[in-house]
Amino acid sequence: MRKWIPAAGLSAVAATGLLLVNQPHAVNAQVVAPPPAVAADTVFLSGGVDVEYAKGVEAVKPVSVNFPGRQVLGAEVMIKGFDISFIDAEHPVHQQKIKLENVQVSGESVKFDARMVLRDNSGDIDDKYAGHVDYVVIARVR
Numbered sequence: 001m002r003k004w005i006p007a008a009g010l011s012a013v014a015a016t017g018l019l020l021v022n023q024p025h026a027v028n029a030q031v032v033a034p035p036p037a038v039a040a041d042t043v044f045l046s047g048g049v050d051v052e053y054a055k056g057v058e059a060v061k062p063v064s065v066n067f068p069g070r071q072v073l074g075a076e077v078m079i080k081g082f083d084i085s086f087i088d089a090e091h092p093v094h095q096q097k098i099k100l101e102n103v104q105v106s107g108e109s110v111k112f113d114a115r116m117v118l119r120d121n122s123g124d125i126d127d128k129y130a131g132h133v134d135y136v137v138i139a140r141v142r
Helices: none
Strands: 003-006 018-021 041-052 059-066 072-086 095-106 109-119 129-141
Touching: 041 059, 041 109, 059 129, 072 095, 072 109, 095 129, 109 129
Parallel strands: none
Antiparallel strands: 003 018, 041 129, 059 109, 072 129, 095 109
């Protein structure tokens, strides 16, 4: 993770006054110029997606979020909440996974996959389940 922090008081600081730290306790931190400023807005958009059972594999549902008339410069997605359950019967839960991944930006849209699995102790993904994931897209747009 890259994090820009003020570098005041450090003798090796360039005229930019910013220090790029790649690790929390970086020993050989590198002084670099900050990214160029771009006139843009940060937009938060929330939504939800239903994810349905897929026998034998983790369920994946592609999601596309559009920002009409705005070019998306970058984006991240976060889980706001979720609900997942077995459909046919009650089972002991061995594994529960909910992920938002493969975030891609293209023009006016942000695309990502909602991945979900609910597995009992048998080790197989053989019991029907369904769920819903609420998400937030944080996009930098202009």
